[in-house]
Amino acid sequence: MRDDSRVYTMPRWAVMRWLVRPSLGAPVDIELQLIGGLFGTLPVFFGGIINTIVVAGAIAWREQTPPFIAWFIFEIVLGAIRLIVLSVSRRAALAHRPTPTDLYLLLQLFWSSGVGYGAFISLASGDWVSATLACLSGTAMAGGIGFRNFGAPRLAGAMILTSLGPLLPGAALSGEPLLYLVFLQIPLYLSAMIAAAYSLNKMLVATMQAERENDHRAKHDALTGLSNRMGLAAAVDAGLKGAPRHGGDLAVLFLDLDNFKGVNDTYGHAAGDRMLKLAAERLRQSLRATDVAARIGGDEFVVLAKGLTRAQAAELSQRLTHSISASYDLGDGVHATVGVSVGVALVPEHGADAEALLSVADEALYEAKAQRQVKSLHSRIKEDQLRRVAPVVGGMTPRTQ
Numbered sequence: 001m002r003d004d005s006r007v008y009t010m011p012r013w014a015v016m017r018w019l020v021r022p023s024l025g026a027p028v029d030i031e032l033q034l035i036g037g038l039f040g041t042l043p044v045f046f047g048g049i050i051n052t053i054v055v056a057g058a059i060a061w062r063e064q065t066p067p068f069i070a071w072f073i074f075e076i077v078l079g080a081i082r083l084i085v086l087s088v089s090r091r092a093a094l095a096h097r098p099t100p101t102d103l104y105l106l107l108q109l110f111w112s113s114g115v116g117y118g119a120f121i122s123l124a125s126g127d128w129v130s131a132t133l134a135c136l137s138g139t140a141m142a143g144g145i146g147f148r149n150f151g152a153p154r155l156a157g158a159m160i161l162t163s164l165g166p167l168l169p170g171a172a173l174s175g176e177p178l179l180y181l182v183f184l185q186i187p188l189y190l191s192a193m194i195a196a197a198y199s200l201n202k203m204l205v206a207t208m209q210a211e212r213e214n215d216h217r218a219k220h221d222a223l224t225g226l227s228n229r230m231g232l233a234a235a236v237d238a239g240l241k242g243a244p245r246h247g248g249d250l251a252v253l254f255l256d257l258d259n260f261k262g263v264n265d266t267y268g269h270a271a272g273d274r275m276l277k278l279a280a281e282r283l284r285q286s287l288r289a290t291d292v293a294a295r296i297g298g299d300e301f302v303v304l305a306k307g308l309t310r311a312q313a314a315e316l317s318q319r320l321t322h323s324i325s326a327s328y329d330l331g332d333g334v335h336a337t338v339g340v341s342v343g344v345a346l347v348p349e350h351g352a353d354a355e356a357l358l359s360v361a362d363e364a365l366y367e368a369k370a371q372r373q374v375k376s377l378h379s380r381i382k383e384d385q386l387r388r389v390a391p392v393v394g395g396m397t398p399r400t401q
Contacts, residue, residue, distance in 0.1 A: 006093035008036045011101045019105065020152040022205050030208050034151040035101060038108075039089060044148045048111070048141055049079040055137040056118055059130045067121045068130075074114055082107045105155065112159035115141050116166035123170030123179070131174070138163050139189075146193050151204060153197040160193050223273060224280035226301070227294035235292040235304050240347065250306055250347035251313040255320065257299035258339030263330075271330040275338070282323045286316075299338075310346060317342045 010031065011017050022034060053075045060072035085107060089099045115138050122134035142160045149156040167186055171179040219231030227235060239250050257279065264272035276299065283293040283301060292304040305316060321340045328336050343363065 007096050008039055008093045008099045009101055013102045016102045016105050019155040026205050037151040041148045044144045048144055053079055071118050112163040115163040120166035120170040124173040146197050150197040150200040153201040156197040157194040221295040224277055224295050226280050229296045232294035232302055239304055239306055249308055251308040252345045253303040254343040255301040256341045258341055260299040260338050263336050267334055274330050275328050278328050279324050286320055286323050313344050
């Protein structure tokens with residue numbers, strides 16, 4: 001529908017916001033995509049400008065009266081301004097700067113009004129050659145308007161009305177009784193075109209919402225709602241592109257829940273799933289809005305954090321470990337705890353692509369897990385030694401026979 005690298009801004013004027021509002025309620029990102037569609041379909045845009053200038057010029061050359069000459073000049077000036085505004089808008093959208101959306105929409109309404117004005121003065125002149133040419137041009141443009149602007153059905157309706165509505169007073173002033181049929185034709189044509197624009201808009205919004213939901217399901221874990229492997233890969237790629245602009249390093253933290261299998265074996269998979277959901281919620285609460293948390297399988301989680309130094313990444317690792325290691329209420333009076341092992345990788349120190357970063361973070365994770373196991377083993381050995389010397393220290397040596 002549009003170049004994904006271009007972002008057009010919503011109109012600021014209340015009347016323009018009303019004109020571009022979809023027929024169905026839609027999220028802001030879909031509304032922005034629909035706005036972008038109004039700047040697209042360039043062949044229709046250029047075809048409309050060329051057609052109206054050529055038709056206005058031909059009729060002005062034939063009639064050579066001030067109303068027609070003024071129409072011709074108006075079409076030339078308006079066409080030039082529309083091209084300039086379109087060019088400025090596309091460059092601004094590509095640079096993610098505010099776009100002159102209100103002015104662009106206003107010029108579209110001026111253009112459709114110019115089409116209607118030409119048809120009106122041609123019919124009122126009584127010159128049937130000029131009237132035929134102008135009316136053919138107007139009806140053809142109405143089709144293009146409906147095709148190009150059905151993303152904003154109210155705008156399409158307003159443009160069709162201003163381009164074909166003037167045919168009614170023009171027919172009344174023509175002095176030809178047979179042309180009074182347009183009082184029946186034009187309302188029917190207007191209602192059919194506007195209804196078609198609304199119908200196409202509803203289909204478009206519903207399709208975009210379905211695509212959005214499918215994309216969300218494809219990139220998110222069904223159990224926890226966090227990103228999955230696909231969503232994480234997309235976030236890493238986006239983060240690598242934006243890392244130089246944000247400053248600092250891009251940190252990838254690989255987390256694994258220690259002894260989670262014991263929770264599943266002891267309390268059942270329902271309790272295990274509840275623990276994973278609670279752990280995911282703790283991750284969300286511990287991260288910034290710009291950070292990304294993902295569950296990539298089983299009890300493995302990954303956090304993507306932008307703009308962190310090595311020290312800040314280590315601090316975040318400790319904070320997440322403390323949060324996730326706290327006791328979990330698994331329901332029915334059951335409480336359980338798990339340990340957390342964390343591996344960290346940084347950009348550009350440990351790689352500049354998703355595969356390399358996850359590999360380094362994974363190796364760091366298992367190194368941390370091994371160190372944790374060694375510490376646990378040392379702790380058990382020390383406890384065993386203490387138990388053996390405790391009777392001697394307490395003066396309660398076993399009595400020999």
